[in-house]
Amino acid sequence: MRVILKTRPRAKPRIPIEAETIIPQNFLRKNDIRVYEGNKERKLEDLFFITVEGPAVSPDQVEVILTGDTGVIKRVGEYMNAGRIIVEGDIGMHCGNFMSAGEIIIRGNADSWLAREMRGGFIRCEGDAGHYCAAGYRGEKRGMRGGTVEVLGNAGDFAAEYLSGGEVHIHGSCGDLPGVEMRGGTLTIGGDCLRPCGNMTGGICRIFGTAHQFLPTFRKNGTEDVQYGGKHYRMAAFRGDIANRGKGRVLIRA
Amino acid sequence: MTGLWVKNAYVIDPISGIMGEIMDIAIRDGKIVEEVNDGAPVIDAGGCLTLPGGIDSHSHVCGTKVNFGRYMSPEDMRAGRTARKGVMHVTSGYSVPTTFGNSYRYSSMGYTTVLEGAMAPLEARHTHEEFTATPHQDMLANTLFDGNWSIMEAVRDKDVKRAAAVVAWTLAAVKGFAIKLTNPGGTEAWGWGEDVHSIHDEVPHFGVTPAEIIATMIQANELLNLPHSVHIHCNNLGVPGNYQTTLDTIGLAPDLNRERQSLYLTHVQFHSYGGSTWQDICSKSEEIARAVNARPQVAIDMGQIMFGRTTTMTADGPMEWKLYMLHRNKWSNHDVELETGSGIIPVYYGRKSLVNCVMWAIGLELALLTKNPWQCMLATDNPNGAPFVKYPEIIALLMSSRFRENERNVIDPRTEHFVPLFAIDRELDWYDIAVMTRAAQAKALGITRIGKGYLAPGAEADIAIYPLKPDELDPAVDYQQVMAGFAKTAYTIKRGRVVARDGEVVVEGANSTIWSRADVPPEYDLNQDAEFVKKFEQYYTVRMRNYPVQDVYLPRGLSIRTEASL
Numbered sequence: 075m076r077v078i079l080k081t082r083p084r085a086k087p088r089i090p091i092e093a094e095t096i097i098p099q100n101f102l103r104k105n106d107i108r109v110y111e112g113n114k115e116r117k118l119e120d121l122f123f124i125t126v127e128g129p130a131v132s133p134d135q136v137e138v139i140l141t142g143d144t145g146v147i148k149r150v151g152e153y154m155n156a157g158r159i160i161v162e163g164d165i166g167m168h169c170g171n172f173m174s175a176g177e178i179i180i181r182g183n184a185d186s187w188l189a190r191e192m193r194g195g196f197i198r199c200e201g202d203a204g205h206y207c208a209a210g211y212r213g214e215k216r217g218m219r220g221g222t223v224e225v226l227g228n229a230g231d232f233a234a235e236y237l238s239g240g241e242v243h244i245h246g247s248c249g250d251l252p253g254v255e256m257r258g259g260t261l262t263i264g265g266d267c268l269r270p271c272g273n274m275t276g277g278i279c280r281i282f283g284t285a286h287q288f289l290p291t292f293r294k295n296g297t298e299d300v301q302y303g304g305k306h307y308r309m310a311a312f313r314g315d316i317a318n319r320g321k322g323r324v325l326i327r328a
Numbered sequence: 329m330t331g332l333w334v335k336n337a338y339v340i341d342p343i344s345g346i347m348g349e350i351m352d353i354a355i356r357d358g359k360i361v362e363e364v365n366d367g368a369p370v371i372d373a374g375g376c377l378t379l380p381g382g383i384d385s386h387s388h389v390c391g392t393k394v395n396f397g398r399y400m401s402p403e404d405m406r407a408g409r410t411a412r413k414g415v416m417h418v419t420s421g422y423s424v425p426t427t428f429g430n431s432y433r434y435s436s437m438g439y440t441t442v443l444e445g446a447m448a449p450l451e452a453r454h455t456h457e458e459f460t461a462t463p464h465q466d467m468l469a470n471t472l473f474d475g476n477w478s479i480m481e482a483v484r485d486k487d488v489k490r491a492a493a494v495v496a497w498t499l500a501a502v503k504g505f506a507i508k509l510t511n512p513g514g515t516e517a518w519g520w521g522e523d524v525h526s527i528h529d530e531v532p533h534f535g536v537t538p539a540e541i542i543a544t545m546i547q548a549n550e551l552l553n554l555p556h557s558v559h560i561h562c563n564n565l566g567v568p569g570n571y572q573t574t575l576d577t578i579g580l581a582p583d584l585n586r587e588r589q590s591l592y593l594t595h596v597q598f599h600s601y602g603g604s605t606w607q608d609i610c611s612k613s614e615e616i617a618r619a620v621n622a623r624p625q626v627a628i629d630m631g632q633i634m635f636g637r638t639t640t641m642t643a644d645g646p647m648e649w650k651l652y653m654l655h656r657n658k659w660s661n662h663d664v665e666l667e668t669g670s671g672i673i674p675v676y677y678g679r680k681s682l683v684n685c686v687m688w689a690i691g692l693e694l695a696l697l698t699k700n701p702w703q704c705m706l707a708t709d710n711p712n713g714a715p716f717v718k719y720p721e722i723i724a725l726l727m728s729s730r731f732r733e734n735e736r737n738v739i740d741p742r743t744e745h746f747v748p749l750f751a752i753d754r755e756l757d758w759y760d761i762a763v764m765t766r767a768a769q770a771k772a773l774g775i776t777r778i779g780k781g782y783l784a785p786g787a788e789a790d791i792a793i794y795p796l797k798p799d800e801l802d803p804a805v806d807y808q809q810v811m812a813g814f815a816k817t818a819y820t821i822k823r824g825r826v827v828a829r830d831g832e833v834v835v836e837g838a839n840s841t842i843w844s845r846a847d848v849p850p851e852y853d854l855n856q857d858a859e860f861v862k863k864f865e866q867y868y869t870v871r872m873r874n875y876p877v878q879d880v881y882l883p884r885g886l887s888i889r890t891e892a893s894l
Contacts, residue, residue: 113412213400215658 075130077101079122081142084111090166091121094149098136098157098176101126133157133176140165145185151178154195167204170197173221186230187211192240194221205230205249208242218242218259234261237277253279256322264303274315274322281326282307288326291317298325331356331364332824334371334791337378338798340758342767343782347759348798350375355789358823362785371819371826373793379762380781381440381790381822383769386559386594386629387710388641389430390444390458390467392451393670396660397424397639397711401674404639416833423638423674423711427461433717435464436831438792438817441780443468443773445559445594445709446510446643448664449476450870452502456841456881463837464820464827466780466886468773470559471504472643472668473545475516477867478860480534483544489894492548493852494860496892499554501876503843503885506556506773507549510643511563512541515669523646524563527576538563542580546591550584552846553890555774557585557627559592562599565647571612574599575619583625588774595631595709597691606683611690611747617697620704627772628698629707632691632722633684634714637676642712645669666867677714682746685739689747695726696754701763702771719765720814726756726764727803727810758798775842778888789824792817840884848892 079096092110095118100107107118118124122142130136133156140150145164152171161169164182174193183201189208207229210217217236228246235251238258247265256274263270266283271292282302292314300307309325334353339346354364388394398405398421407422408429419429434442442462447455447469459467473479473495482490495507513531514524520532527539542560549558562577564570574596581591593599602612620628642648645661648671652659660672677684691713698704706723710716725731729752736743736750744750756764770781779788796813803810816831827835854860864872879885 211402213402213658 075101075135076127076137076139078125078127078139078141079118080125081144082121082123084121087143088146091147092149093147094152094171096138096140096147096150096159097152097154098138098159099133099155101136101138102130102133145182151176154178164201170195173197183227184225188225189218189221189223191216192218192221192223194240196222196224198224198226200226202227202246203229203233203244205232206235207233207244208237209233209235216257228265234259237261247283253277262302271322271324272315273318273320274324275318275320276322279322279324280309281324283327285326289315291315292324297328300325331361331368332371332789332821333364333368334373334378334793334821336375337373337793338375339378339783340762341380341783342759342763343380343770343776344784346783353378353783353791355821355824358789358825359779360783360785360787360789371793373818375797375799376818377758377794377796377798377813379438379792379794380766380770380783380787381792381820382434382438383441383443383766383773383775383781384434384439384707384710384716385443385592385705385769385773386445386707387442387716388445388712389442389710390427390462391447391455393446393641393643393662393672394424394458395454396662397641397672397674398426400658400660400672401639404637404674414832414834415836423715427458428463431462431464431837432828432833435820435822435828435833436816437717437719437814438794438820439465440790440792440820440822441466441468441775443470443505445470446472446508446670447502447504448472448643448668448670449498449502449504450664450667450875452504452877453881456503456877459839459841460881460883463839464822464833466840466842468505468775468842469503470506470508471499471502472508472510473498474509474512474514474541474643475519475666475668477666478863479545480513480516480531480536480541483536483540484534488544488547488551489852491544492551492892492894493848493854493857495545495548496552496846496848496852497854499843500845503841503877503882505842505844506554506559507545508559508561508643509542509545510561510668511565511647512538512560514538514563515643515645518646518649518669519663526573527563527580539576539580542577542591546580546582546584550590551894552848552892554844554846555777555888555890556772556844557589557592559594561594561642561644565598565642565644566601566650568601568603568605568609571600571602571615574616578616578619578623578626581623581626583623585625588772589627589703590625591627592772593626593628595707595712596628596694597631597633597687597713598709600690600694609683609686609746611686611693611749613690613693613697614748617694621699624700624703627703627705627768628694629705629709630691630695630722631707631709632695632713633677633687634708634718634721635677635679635684635688636714636718637674638711638714639672639674640712641670641672643668643670645671647671648673651675665869679739682740682742685743686746688739689743689749692722692725692732693747693749693752695756695764696752701756701760702768704764705768705772706761706764717815720811723761723765723814724803724807724811727761728805728807729753729755730804731807755804758803775888778842778886789821791819791821793819793821838884840886841882842886842888843882844890845887846890846892849894852892852894
C-alpha cells in the first residue's frame with residue numbers, strides 16, 4: 075500500500091505540525107489519525123491531501139510518502155516499527171524518535187534530533203542533518219541503541235551523543251563534539267569534526283577527515299588499515315577517554 | 329462574594345474538637361461563618377467525610393532543584409502526561425511534574441496548603457515564581473540556613489541574638505517562612521570535600537559543631553517568635569546506624585514553646601536505621617518513637633517511601649553523592665555560595681530490594697508507634713520517598729493491618745527479620761488521619777493563627793469533601809475504597825470557592841504565599857550593620873541591594889508579623 079500525503083496550503087505555514095501519528099502501522103487500519111498544528115488538534119485530512127494506492131495486510135507493506143512543505147513537520151516516524159516513510163523534501167525535528175524497525179528516507183535536510191534514541195531500523199538522510207543527530211535527549215543516559223543512520227551531507231553539533239549501539243555514518247563533516255559520551259556502536263565521519271568523543275567509554279569512532287582540537291585524554295595505540303569508500307586508509311588508533319577510564323577506540327586518518 | 333452552604337457533612341475537625349458529627353458549614357467571603365442566608369448555593373455532602381483542607385508540611389514542589397530534577401529526567405516528563413481540559417493546562421511528569429501538574433494533583437486530593445521544604449535564599453526568586461504558577465495551594469517556603477556563613481560565625485561567637493538578627497533579615501529579604509537546617513554543617517563541609525558524621529563533629533574553618541548550630545537556631549527561632557519551629561533534616565541521612573544521631577538531635581530539643589513543638593524533624597524514616605552496613609540495616613523505629621513519645625516538644629514527619637520510580641532531591645549534597653556512588657546513574661550536585669548546596673538523583677525503590685523494604689516498613693512503624701498523632705505527620709518528603717500522589721495508599725496502609733499483611737506477601741520475605749512492622753496491629757482511625765494530614769501540620773507550622781487547619785467560624789474556608797462515608801465503611805477491610813476516596817475529592821473548596829470536583833480542577837487558582845516577618849529593634853537591623861554589609865559586599869557575587877526578593881514576585885503575599893523578644 076502506498077499512502078501519499080501532500081501538504082495543503084496553510085494560512086500560517088510556519089506553525090509546526092506535531093505528527094507522531096504519521097507511522098505506517100497507523101495507516102493499515104483506517105482509523106482516525108489526528109495531528110497537532112501548534113496547540114490545535116486537527117484531522118490529518120485538514121492538513122494533507124491524502125492518496126491511498128493499493129492494499130496491504132501488514133504494516134511492512136505500507137509506504138508513506140510525504141511531499142510538499144514538510145520542513146515544519148515534527149516527530150514523523152516516532153515509535154515506528156515497520157514499513158517505510160519517504161520524505162520528498164526536508165523534515166522537521168525529532169524524525170524517527172524511538173524507532174525500532176522499518177525505513178525512513180529523507181531526500182532533503184533533516185532538522186535536529188534525527189533518529190533520537192533509535193532502537194532499530196534504517197534512516198537515510200540525503201541532505202544535511204541538524205544538531206543532536208542520533209543522540210539521546212537532554213538528561214537521557216543512553217542515546218541511539220540500534221539500527222543504522224546514514225547522512226549523506228553534514229551533521230550539526232553533538233552527533234551520536236550517548237551512542238550505545240548501532241551504526242551512524244555521516245559522509246560529510248560534523249560540528250562540535252560528535253560521539254561525546256559514546257558507550258557503544260560505531261560512528262563513522264567522512265569529513266572533518268571538532269573535539270570528537272569526549273568522555274567516551276566504549277564503541278568505535280572512525281574519522282576520515284581532520285579531527286580539530288582533538289582532546290589530549292586519548293592514548294595513541296598503533297595504527298590500523300581500514301577500507302572506506304573503495305579506498306585504503308592507514309589510520310592512527312587511539313584509546314580513551316582515559317579521563318573516564320574509557321575503553322572506546324578512535325581511528326583518525328593518519 | 330456570595331455565600332455557600334455545605335450541608336449534611338460528616339465533619340472531623342480535630343483542632344475544634346469535632347470528632348465526626350453530621351453538621352452544616354456556612355461560608356461567606358472566603359471565611360467560615362455562623363450562617364449565611366438561605367438563598368446561598370448549597371453543596372450537599374450527603375454524609376461524606378469532610379475535613380479542613382489538607383496541609384503538606386514538607387514537600388519539594390518548587391524551586392531550582394525541582395526544576396533541575398525536571399530537566400535531567402526526560403523519562404519522568406514522558407510519564408503522567410495529561411491534555412488540556414477546561415481551565416486545566418497541559419501537565420506532564422510523574423515524580424517531578426510541572427507546577428500546574430503539582431497543583432492540580434494536590435487539589436484533587438484535597439490539599440490547599442503546601443510547604444516547600446527547602447529554598448536556598450540566593451535562589452528564592454525562582455521559587456517564588458514557581459509558587460505563583462502553583463495556583464491552587466497557599467505556599468510557604470522553608471529557608472535554608474544550614475551552611476550560612478553569617479549564622480556559623482554567630483554560633484562560633486555564641487551570639488544567639490546575632491543569629492536571630494541574621495534569620496530575621498534573611499527571611500524578610502527572601503520572603504521565607506521558617507528556618508530549615510539540612511544536614512547542618514555537613515553541606516558546608518561538603519564544600520571542602522568532607523562531611524560531618526555526628527552532631528559533635530567540627531565543621532571545617534568555622535570550629536562549630538552541628539549540635540551548636542541546632543541549639544543556637546532553636547533559641548534564635550524562639551527569640552523571634554516565629555510561627556514555625558526550627559525544621560531540621562538531621563545529619564547522616566540514609567546511613568545505616570544513623571538512628572543514634574537522630575536520638576542525639578532529639579535530645580537537644582528544649583521545651584520552649586507552649587503552643588507548638590520546639591523542633592520539627594523531617595523525613596525521620598531516612599534517619600531511623602540500625603546496623604552498620606547496607607547488609608545488616610535494620611529498623612530502629614521503636615527507639616525513635618520512644619524518644620518522640622517521651623518529648624512533647626518535638627514533632628516529626630514520616631518520610632515514608634513507596635515502591636516505584638521517583639526522584640530524590642535535597643539540599644544535602646554529600647548524601648546525594650553517596651547515593652550516586654550506589655547507583656552510578658545520572659546525578660547532579662550544586663553549591664549555593666555562602667549558604668548551602670543541593671543534589672538530585674532519580675531512583676527506583678523496588679519490592680525485591682531488602683533495603684528498600686526495610687525503609688518502607690520503618691516509615692509506617694514511625695506513624696504507628698508514635699502514640700500521639702499530633703507528633704507524627706504524614707508525608708513522603710515528596711518526591712524523595714514517593715510522589716505525593718501515593719498519600720492515599722499510605723493512609724490505607726496505616727488504617728488497615730490486613731493491607732499491610734497483603735503487602736508482606738509481595739515484598740522481600742527476609743524483611744520481617746529486620747523490622748517490627750508486622751507485629752504491630754494498631755490501625756489508625758479517621759480522626760488520626762485527619763490529624764496527621766492537616767490539623768497537626770497547621771499546629772506545627774503555627775498557621776492556625778491565619779485560619780488554617782480547622783473549620784470553626786473565623787477560619788479560612790479551605791475544605792475537602794471526600795466521597796467516603798465513615799459510617800458505612802470499615803477501613804480495615806475496604807482499604808481499596810479508602811485509597812480511591814482519598815485520591816479524588818468530591819469537592820475541594822479553597823477560600824470559599826469550589827476549585828476541584830471529582831478530581832478535576834474547575835477554576836483558575838489564586839493562591840497566596842505566606843511568609844514570616846519578625847520585627848526586630850533597630851540595633852539588630854542588619855541593613856544598618858556596617859560589618860554585615862561589608863562582609864556581604866565582600867563575599868557574595870550579588871550586591872546586597874539586589875539580594876532581596878521584590879514584592880512583584882509575590883502578587884498575593886501574606887506576611888505573618890511577629891515581635892522579636894530581642
